Amino acid sequence: MKIALVTGASRGIGRATALLLAQQGYAVGVNYVNNETAAQSVIDEIHQAGGKAIALKADIADEAQVVAMFKRLGEELGPVTALVNNAGILFQQMTIENLSAERINKVLSTNVTGYFLCCREAVKIMSHRHGGKGGAIVNVSSAAARLGAPGEYVDYAASKGAVDTLTTGLALEVAAYGIRVNCVRPGLIYTEMHASGGEPGRVDRVKANLPMQRGGQPEEVAEAISWLLSDSASYVTGSFIELAGGK
Numbered sequence: 001m002k003i004a005l006v007t008g009a010s011r012g013i014g015r016a017t018a019l020l021l022a023q024q025g026y027a028v029g030v031n032y033v034n035n036e037t038a039a040q041s042v043i044d045e046i047h048q049a050g051g052k053a054i055a056l057k058a059d060i061a062d063e064a065q066v067v068a069m070f071k072r073l074g075e076e077l078g079p080v081t082a083l084v085n086n087a088g089i090l091f092q093q094m095t096i097e098n099l100s101a102e103r104i105n106k107v108l109s110t111n112v113t114g115y116f117l118c119c120r121e122a123v124k125i126m127s128h129r130h131g132g133k134g135g136a137i138v139n140v141s142s143a144a145a146r147l148g149a150p151g152e153y154v155d156y157a158a159s160k161g162a163v164d165t166l167t168t169g170l171a172l173e174v175a176a177y178g179i180r181v182n183c184v185r186p187g188l189i190y191t192e193m194h195a196s197g198g199e200p201g202r203v204d205r206v207k208a209n210l211p212m213q214r215g216g217q218p219e220e221v222a223e224a225i226s227w228l229l230s231d232s233a234s235y236v237t238g239s240f241i242e243l244a245g246g247k
């Protein structure tokens with residue numbers, strides 16, 4: 001049985017990924033932090049299509065909640081075989097002079113510590129070293145990790161740089177234990193994240209500078225994630241797929 005956990009799956013890229021994985025036969029743990037109604041709508045859609053899914057409330061930055069989430073997933077669906085580390089946050093555009101320690105810590109605790117904690121719990125369950133059957137992890141980073149997001153959100157970009165390095169290191173650390181770890185780096189994707197993170201008109205401005213002249217859809221990112229998780233990618237680990245319209 002293929003069992004996936006997708007963090008931040010009540011909307012955006014996480015939602016599209018949870019729906020696609022369910023279509024592909026995964027039983028899916030739909031993690032959310034506060035929007036229970038939105039998470040439930042993902043579950044309902046999966047159930048209506050004949051799939052299997054449960055909602056899992058947890059703040060990925062909270063160690064006890066992450067541990068409890070993996071435990072519940074194991075009890076209700078079975079041991080995780082695929083983890084999609086997707087939940088992330090982005091705050092208003094700001095230059096470095098105005099970045100508060102509170103904001104920096106919040107970004108790092110979700111986008112970095114949260115990813116580490118979920119990887120740790122997944123590895124404990126998947127690893128051949130602990131009697132597990134193996135598995136695959138996909139981390140959702142960002143083109144910002146390459147570009148740095150100067151004058152906009154260097155805190156967010158740096159957090160995604162850490163996700164990239166986590167992917168590289170962990171892929172090597174667990175390769176011999178049946179676990180593949182890969183990464184997708186989306187560019188401009190049409191989700192609600194931009195409602196909180198940019199000045200009005202930013203999306204159109206960024207879009208105009210992209211070689212493909214358009215942003216991406218969450219479903220286009222979900223396709224790459226599902227491929228990296230699948231047996232079709234059985235010899236792929238430590239890899240990065242850019243989903244950024246050419247930039």
Ligand code: NAD
Binds near residue numbers: 060061142185
């Ligand atoms: P989104 O804001 O729609 O979704 C993010 C989800 O993460 C939300 O459901 C949110 O509630 C959840 N979340 C936030 N903090 C959480 C926490 N502590 N615990 C559990 N869940 C939490 O945005 P999205 O665009 O779908 O983003 C998904 C991922 O893609 C993020 O990691 C983001 O950084 C990355 N990304 C997005 C874009 C883009 O243009 N939209 C580009 C590059 C990378």
